[in-house]
Amino acid sequence: MARKRSLPITQRDKPAANPLASGKKLGKSHKSTQSTISLFHTLLKRKAQAQKALSNACSSSQASVLQAQLSNIEKEIADQGGLDTYQKASTLGQSSERGGDSSVVLIEWLRELNEASTREDDGGIRPLRMLEIGALSPNNFAAKQPYINNTPIDLNSQHPDILAQDFLQRPLPQDDNERFDIVSCSLVLNFVPEPRDRGGWDYASNVAQFTDFVLLGEMLKLIHNQLHPSERSLLFLVLPTACTENSRYMSSAHLETILSVVGFAQVRRRARPGGKVIYTLWKWQRPNANPQAVKSSSKRAELRSGAKRNNFVVLLK
Numbered sequence: 001m002a003r004k005r006s007l008p009i010t011q012r013d014k015p016a017a018n019p020l021a022s023g024k025k026l027g028k029s030h031k032s033t034q035s036t037i038s039l040f041h042t043l044l045k046r047k048a049q050a051q052k053a054l055s056n057a058c059s060s061s062q063a064s065v066l067q068a069q070l071s072n073i074e075k076e077i078a079d080q081g082g083l084d085t086y087q088k089a090s091t092l093g094q095s096s097e098r099g100g101d102s103s104v105v106l107i108e109w110l111r112e113l114n115e116a117s118t119r120e121d122d123g124g125i126r127p128l129r130m131l132e133i134g135a136l137s138p139n140n141f142a143a144k145q146p147y148i149n150n151t152p153i154d155l156n157s158q159h160p161d162i163l164a165q166d167f168l169q170r171p172l173p174q175d176d177n178e179r180f181d182i183v184s185c186s187l188v189l190n191f192v193p194e195p196r197d198r199g200g201w202d203y204a205s206n207v208a209q210f211t212d213f214v215l216l217g218e219m220l221k222l223i224h225n226q227l228h229p230s231e232r233s234l235l236f237l238v239l240p241t242a243c244t245e246n247s248r249y250m251s252s253a254h255l256e257t258i259l260s261v262v263g264f265a266q267v268r269r270r271a272r273p274g275g276k277v278i279y280t281l282w283k284w285q286r287p288n289a290n291p292q293a294v295k296s297s298s299k300r301a302e303l304r305s306g307a308k309r310n311n312f313v314v315l316l317k
């Protein structure tokens with residue numbers, strides 16, 4: 001049965017209910033930070049939809065209606081305090097009173113795997129080298145461990161100790177000194193903006209509708225290349241539950257197939273009932289060249305039907 005088309009952007013709902021009426025300070029309660037974060041996700045999603053509709057406008061009158069709509073959304077985002085407010089809310093959401101940032105889980109797993117220590121190399125003893133993509137703070141739990149040497153990067157660095165860098169443009173390592181033992185990619189894949197939106201803070205929504213999904217496959221391949229080619233090298237990947245559990249084109253099993261083709265095998269997974277995110281840990285391996293796995297990783301095939309599904313998927317080319 002054909003899927004019901006969603007309403008055109010021009011007929012969509014009124015602005016989202018605003019839990020942070022203009023002028024109100026960012027509250028510190030869990031409820032308040034969560035409503036700030038979800039309001040931003042809603043606004044950013046509407047902005048991405050409006051931009052997409054504008055780029056496809058077929059007449060100048062339609063374009064001017066859509067342009068006005070886009071300006072209203074941008075004004076609403078600015079009225080909420082812009083990216084600053086969003087990032088502060090996200091950082092508060094990671095504070096230790098709330099159970100800490102996602103790297104707490106990574107550290108727990110490193111302990112379980114007996115990897116929570118420095119490494120012995122030909123050259124002596126050295127800390128684990130970690131690359132953190134999409135870092136909100138330079139002081140997360142992993143970065144504080146004495147056996148970890150963290151390199152935090154972000155497209156929009158909010159701190160002088162976070163390198164402002166687009167991971168997709170990061171040069172490939174030239175030798176072992178530049179390779180990493182761990183890459184952390186927590187809540188980033190669902191957040192990678194389309195190339196045309198780079199340079200600003202124009203992110204797609206929580207489970208992005210207009211992300212270039214081939215770019216996400218590219219990102220996973222680049223992560224693989226940043227790691228030491230060893231089964232002790234690890235990828236810590238955190239995704240919103242909706243990415244694998246409510247997507248038309250993605251499931252946990254399909255993610256495992258895709259990552260096997262890139263060259264990763266899952267070693268740990270944590271998904272709490274009703275939890276908003278799923279934590280996973282993967283070890284480096286040689287890419288799986290099985291033709292069926294390669295083929296299914298490059299195509300979008302419906303795995304679940306239903307109008308309320310999202311379109312998240314990762315495609316390998």
Ligand SMILES: C[S@@+](CC[C@H](N)C(=O)[O-])C[C@H]1O[C@@H](n2cnc3c(N)ncnc32)[C@H](O)[C@@H]1O
Binds near residue numbers: 153154185191
């Ligand atoms: C939702 S935040 C996640 C922050 C944190 N890692 C966490 O787990 O809460 C996503 C971050 O990824 C960053 N990001 C998205 N695409 C990126 C890219 N290509 N290179 C570097 N950072 C990127 C964004 O700027 C944003 O700060």
